[in-house]
Amino acid sequence: MIAEEQTKNHRLVIVSNRLPIVLKKQKNDWTLAQGSGGLVTALAPVLKNRGGLWIGWPGATEAVPGLSDMLNSVSDTLGYTFGAVNLTEAELKKFYYGFSNEIIWPLFHDLQTRCNFDVEYWKSYLDVNSKYANVIANCVKPDDYIWVHDYHLMSVGKELRKLKINSKMGFFLHIPFPALDIFVKLPWRFEILKALLEYDLIGFQTLRDRRNFVQCVRTLIKDVNIHGKGQVLNCRVNDRESRIGAFPISIDYNEFARQAGATAVSEKAWYIHEDLPRRHLILGVDRLDYTKGIPNKLEAFRTALIRYPELCGKVTLIQIVVPSREDIPEYYELKEEIDRLVGEINGKFTQSGWVPIHYIFRSVSRVELLAYYRTCETALVTPLKDGMNLVAKEFCAASVDESGVLILSEFAGVATQLQKNALLVNPYDIEGVAETIYKAITMDKGEQRTRMRKMRRSVRENNIFRWVDSFLRTSIEQDLNSFPLVADYIPQIKTDEDIAIPFNTLL
Numbered sequence: 001m002i003a004e005e006q007t008k009n010h011r012l013v014i015v016s017n018r019l020p021i022v023l024k025k026q027k028n029d030w031t032l033a034q035g036s037g038g039l040v041t042a043l044a045p046v047l048k049n050r051g052g053l054w055i056g057w058p059g060a061t062e063a064v065p066g067l068s069d070m071l072n073s074v075s076d077t078l079g080y081t082f083g084a085v086n087l088t089e090a091e092l093k094k095f096y097y098g099f100s101n102e103i104i105w106p107l108f109h110d111l112q113t114r115c116n117f118d119v120e121y122w123k124s125y126l127d128v129n130s131k132y133a134n135v136i137a138n139c140v141k142p143d144d145y146i147w148v149h150d151y152h153l154m155s156v157g158k159e160l161r162k163l164k165i166n167s168k169m170g171f172f173l174h175i176p177f178p179a180l181d182i183f184v185k186l187p188w189r190f191e192i193l194k195a196l197l198e199y200d201l202i203g204f205q206t207l208r209d210r211r212n213f214v215q216c217v218r219t220l221i222k223d224v225n226i227h228g229k230g231q232v233l234n235c236r237v238n239d240r241e242s243r244i245g246a247f248p249i250s251i252d253y254n255e256f257a258r259q260a261g262a263t264a265v266s267e268k269a270w271y272i273h274e275d276l277p278r279r280h281l282i283l284g285v286d287r288l289d290y291t292k293g294i295p296n297k298l299e300a301f302r303t304a305l306i307r308y309p310e311l312c313g314k315v316t317l318i319q320i321v322v323p324s325r326e327d328i329p330e331y332y333e334l335k336e337e338i339d340r341l342v343g344e345i346n347g348k349f350t351q352s353g354w355v356p357i358h359y360i361f362r363s364v365s366r367v368e369l370l371a372y373y374r375t376c377e378t379a380l381v382t383p384l385k386d387g388m389n390l391v392a393k394e395f396c397a398a399s400v401d402e403s404g405v406l407i408l409s410e411f412a413g414v415a416t417q418l419q420k421n422a423l424l425v426n427p428y429d430i431e432g433v434a435e436t437i438y439k440a441i442t443m444d445k446g447e448q449r450t451r452m453r454k455m456r457r458s459v460r461e462n463n464i465f466r467w468v469d470s471f472l473r474t475s476i477e478q479d480l481n482s483f484p485l486v487a488d489y490i491p492q493i494k495t496d497e498d499i500a501i502p503f504n505t506l507l
Ligand code: ADQ
Pocket: 174, 175, 249, 285, 286, 287, 320, 321, 322, 362, 363, 364, 365, 369, 386, 387, 388, 389, 390, 391, 392, 394, 501, 502, 503, 504, 507
């Protein structure tokens, strides 16, 4: 009863760059669909239970007639409301493509030479963060808990404090936090650290990220006292207290495993097998991004075919690349590099009846993605650096027959959890990755099963609900048990068109 009353008083307000909805324009008509994905699934029951609120950009820079009515009708179905932050084309260019994705994204992935430290980007970042804060300030009540997500919105907390909002606020960084010697390159390093310390809880994906942040704060901020041990540390600067923790994000394991066993997925998997009979299939699934190490992966596959010629005709790499941020020149150039490498490798090795790389450059439906996860014997997940990497976890969850080998970059956050049973590689070591590909292909079924079983257990136990639970428990001393699952929310999978995963809905 007490817990229920507390729950009613404190709404949860989620803030992310984008709303978890998909806005589409067909001719002159706009439609709105509800987003899916682990984060939305895990947060929806909490939001519904609290009559909560999700604030973000709806995804269009032009005026959308009737948007608020559309949002209200989706809200009625879901049981929580949306707050829209409208962004102009210029803001999108400087705040989103500029500061967020030409400065913070490369820097936080240790690629400082790719940064474009344009001061106009910084100004726009502050303006847009203040815009988000104003929308939040107009909606929140004093007892609400505000949970801000990711690198686009690091200054929102500070802007809210300026507006005299004293609600409890948490922040979660989905990408890595860099080491001190890289972070100090940021011309606005003090401002960003101070802004982050305005949140009551600052969450990172791994202990390594948290350690990097703590080292930056200790070195760059005066009069700081950081103490404690375990998952969450306490940080005091003058009279401001914050907590700093590691909360590795995950997926809705049960839902993934359930959907992977659905008839539509089994049928699709059967067709993939039929089209590529007697092949060992290796799968790569990556958003088009230079941090994902796609060229390195292709080079490693080429090296494997040269070093182990017996693989020719027997092994196929299915590489799915999902289009992303193509308005940024570097992403467009990366696409050209991938096209060229795939062309070169296929041109050199293709034989009658065998093409070494099946290259798919588009977003695929959830059924298709799951069918590839199920059909492929090996997953090749080799980012140069990654906050977590959910593809690795999804591959394990979808391996319902407990077979399959995961080759995993040691620089992905997920490696801290799966390192014992995945085959870890350094993605820069092309020869090493090629050898590991060979090892995966020749690994006996018994060893595969033992490793996969343990990885599946780890992902099952540390699922997305546990992640939300531990963040909320640390923030507001409420756990997920206070928020019963909403059965009608779970998406049902019937046909291929049923669920197209809105890729990167939030980022
Ligand atoms: P991303 O960089 O986008 O996320 P990742 O964690 O791998 O990387 O998530 C990708 C998601 O997109 C997966 O859920 C996957 O199913 C989906 N997806 C992949 N291919 C798809 C396709 N072809 N069509 C449709 N959907 C597809 C950022 C950080 C990561 C961090 C996550 C979550 O960069 O490090 O793990 O946020 O915090």
